[in-house]
Amino acid sequence: MARVVQDIARADAAVIAGLAEAGVATVHEAQGRKGLLASYMRPIYAGAQVAGSAVTISAPPGDNWMLHVAIEQVKAGDILVLAPTSPCEDGYFGDLLATSARARGCLGLVVDAGVRDVRDLTAMQFPVWSKAVFAQGTVKETPGSVNVPVVCAGALVNPGDVIVADDDGVCVVARDEAAAVLDKARQRMANEEAKRARLAAGELGLDIYQMRARLAEKGLKYE
Amino acid sequence: MARVVQDIARADAAVIAGLAEAGVATVHEAQGRKGLLASYMRPIYAGAQVAGSAVTISAPPGDNWMLHVAIEQVKAGDILVLAPTSPCEDGYFGDLLATSARARGCLGLVVDAGVRDVRDLTAMQFPVWSKAVFAQGTVKETPGSVNVPVVCAGALVNPGDVIVADDDGVCVVARDEAAAVLDKARQRMANEEAKRARLAAGELGLDIYQMRARLAEKGLKYE
Amino acid sequence: MARVVQDIARADAAVIAGLAEAGVATVHEAQGRKGLLASYMRPIYAGAQVAGSAVTISAPPGDNWMLHVAIEQVKAGDILVLAPTSPCEDGYFGDLLATSARARGCLGLVVDAGVRDVRDLTAMQFPVWSKAVFAQGTVKETPGSVNVPVVCAGALVNPGDVIVADDDGVCVVARDEAAAVLDKARQRMANEEAKRARLAAGELGLDIYQMRARLAEKGLKYE
Amino acid sequence: MARVVQDIARADAAVIAGLAEAGVATVHEAQGRKGLLASYMRPIYAGAQVAGSAVTISAPPGDNWMLHVAIEQVKAGDILVLAPTSPCEDGYFGDLLATSARARGCLGLVVDAGVRDVRDLTAMQFPVWSKAVFAQGTVKETPGSVNVPVVCAGALVNPGDVIVADDDGVCVVARDEAAAVLDKARQRMANEEAKRARLAAGELGLDIYQMRARLAEKGLKYE
């Protein structure tokens, strides 16, 4: 069952760039509040904001062999997504693998386990979202699979799906929904821009969104 | 039972400013080692240190409607304190709400749940202490209450209590104890200043605090 | 059973300096993937990288008395390692103790509990690796022991062992293995340097490490 | 600040008995979905279902001295409620204390920490709801308080409040709301009884509660 799918479809590069600009919170809302990875997935440093096509890895716990296999499958603009087959926080990835991945055009890593060499990775500005920072070494004994559907931090990721990641966490967008999600994200951002100015001027959300009547109807009392 | 208490008492502004300067650890000690919120309440960025009057929010899990209601109740120098009625890490708050809250004079947010848009909030320097960073969206379906007593991250917070928050976490001071706590905090700081110089010069706490005899009495042996 | 061992052996200073330079991930690998403390041990600020001799503390939960006792035992280049006798996240250590410890030549603290005054500690650049940041105060009622073997965050630490700590976490090296571990760490670094250049040039780990045949033999299929 | 309040008011015994019969889930709903302690509070054995008046204990972490003090304050039908002042899972209570508490008429213990001797406690059928089962011993060094308001497992408990506990967990009812809550709980039980028969006969909740129209209105589609 260990296998590598070599030919995967990816979303349009311009759409991916648009989703990166929108960011996780907006994209998540725009696609109907779905696709978020668990909140324990945290960036190793603040400020990175990326989007890319998922090259997925299903790996045994404590075994990072498949990262080498996956890197060969990476094309420019891809993001590696690794899910262990049972819970693990070992350090699957460090600066050598980042060097290799970046040489292939990889934009970052999402790993439902640990990462190490985080100072070097920060210096390289190679972003990683992980469950843990942990130096624990791994072995290379048991193959897994590359570019198969995985459940990563509670979210289903298919190869070629768009991964959006920033300081808020990680969101996955189905490849064939990416363009539509971007449209909605842009509408949302335009709408928010107008609201932001009014809120900054001291107008209340209660009035802008006309919430008072509905709140009263639902029984809210002022004392 | 959904209600908004509009008229709450607040502590003296000068006292609040003094408590902000003292910081969480000192205030917590000065009031007899009570009032800390749980250690999982972490700031979204390092370096903020604030104090303000609590405008409290009891909200259903995954429903941030009452934040809009609460913002209308905010006066300059207040801090919003949100406790969900059952455990939740959804992202109740982001940059739009922060824009609105700041326009009313709000100094920050303490939320026993999640927050999102943390990059924007950091850029705005709007401090938030939260249980999680999570982009998960919320609904606006069920009212809660504003300015009622809440248990937030294990601590009882009454509306108008003073919230002190910094990189060490969050501490609540009862409104009517605030002045007395500030006095004790100042004594403590003065006392620490003298001790710091002696410790920096290499004198030992064992000697400064005259601990040797009591340690021996309690059975400590040197080998 | 409360006791202080005053005379402990330490590793060679040059070896310790070499281990600091190598860092946690490399040292951990060089000594056969052992000695890591649990991944929940995190630095209070990014960028510190130190090594030193362990002065160990076994302390009751919520009682930081022995830190004063331990500081007297510190020699230049030591690192304090505190393990509570039952799980605890109280703030055992703050800026006053750091001032005192630094005056004795202490390089940092590893504490399987909480720390406070983290803003001041950061300003001082006194590094701490801890399980929690928590202002909760402690008492001085019950003696513990200094320089006895402790289990800290899941790892056995003997007094005089070398502690290596950086952004990846904390690793302990047995005193009498330190020189040999450093040799292996240096070999590892030299070897990695050569590999890094090849990887950066786009060569694949699959080829550099000649993994393809073994992967095929283990059943990996390409589709 | 260590004090013992000796004279506390209690709810009516018949009301307490009624609440015990209703059980946690019903009482929690009857009082507007409030008052639950955190879900980590679990019984040490299945099948106990009790209600009683809270004798509260605020105790230092790892120090069970105040249990002895509190037992003197127990009257027949009371339940001990212990909250440590910082998080702790030490074993505050075992079979000797249970023997003493039972001799005073105590019905059980709710402890936001650990308990031990659980086999003996089970044999005695002395029910305990706790955060942990842990044999870790405690000291008797620092007084706390008895019959002061405490936050236990996230819920505010005032002395004399009614504690209801069963296999679902623990719920607190404010003393002066107890009679009204019991009335609502009884209405709820009567109503449920009628519904149970219809549901058991295969009728659907969708029809009994007339949910279909509102679901359609909210946009639910059948495919």
Next chain:
Amino acid sequence: MARVVQDIARADAAVIAGLAEAGVATVHEAQGRKGLLASYMRPIYAGAQVAGSAVTISAPPGDNWMLHVAIEQVKAGDILVLAPTSPCEDGYFGDLLATSARARGCLGLVVDAGVRDVRDLTAMQFPVWSKAVFAQGTVKETPGSVNVPVVCAGALVNPGDVIVADDDGVCVVARDEAAAVLDKARQRMANEEAKRARLAAGELGLDIYQMRARLAEKGLKYE
């Protein structure tokens, strides 16, 4: 996006019965060590061992409305599988819903959240595997979906997949792999039966499985 898929395919009843008999550990191994739900999914009482077809529910956090909708879709032999759209431990299910579900032939519930009325559910012998036991009530405000793919406790469950659950936890088997998995499970059980007798007689696994040579080759030394 709230929708109910009414017509789902199910696996063969005899196959499902066979998988129930095999149990979770065997089924999980037989299908290549995949399909397990997270280890925090625990049964509310010991001894239940079931298999059935998944009727899946994607529900908002703290909103159990869709359980009523899903029960209408249940056929005899089905198991309800509920995944909240963000993490939640509220009590979605109790004895009334169990009465209704059982009346439709439902064999049990798997819920990545909380359950309540566990004493009644145990008395009814209606098995539930859940993340928490928690009485926290839910609302009926926002529709979700029934019989869509869900990620439940880290595993992807498609409607009609076979759920196997026992004291070891919960495993999902893809509907179209169920028959093949059962074959392998039966081979495995037959094989284990023979091994069990030899092991019980004192023969060692080292010899039965001929491990000694391979261990030596991998470097194991006896001292």
Next chain:
Amino acid sequence: MARVVQDIARADAAVIAGLAEAGVATVHEAQGRKGLLASYMRPIYAGAQVAGSAVTISAPPGDNWMLHVAIEQVKAGDILVLAPTSPCEDGYFGDLLATSARARGCLGLVVDAGVRDVRDLTAMQFPVWSKAVFAQGTVKETPGSVNVPVVCAGALVNPGDVIVADDDGVCVVARDEAAAVLDKARQRMANEEAKRARLAAGELGLDIYQMRARLAEKGLKYE
């Protein structure tokens, strides 16, 4: 570094039997409140109470090969103690291994990871204390070591140490301290027996242990 130490010393059988009778809480107190494993180590069924000599296993995460190796080293009255080299909750042990271990005289297993087949193990009355119940299968790829010192659930266990385990958890007693600890445990039990009768008769611990004066001296006030 993978090695098997074949010749280990064990404590006296009568001492071990005495410690089993005393149980975890008493033994832990008798040896000065040390030696407890973390509170997350729970028995798979209630009621077992055993003591035995530790045969220790250091195993890679997700690899249970060394259990087969360790079972050959078991003598009648031993208890297996397995610690993974990085955190793991995979199911290292099930009914086949239990059958084999029991055939060699093994009394139980302590595993800082997962166990499976718990229904069968319960039926066999083969006790296991574990961090998780989880069916996740393991591999047999990488050797570890048998009868080396391990840190298991936060406690140092040397081969031949006495393991005491019951419903309260697990405690380790150093082999050469076992007889002395048993003496103290017996004194403690005798002393407790006398106290139990007085407490059962309603006498207060405050009086039996003469606590009133010391409490007053420490500042306790009655109101």
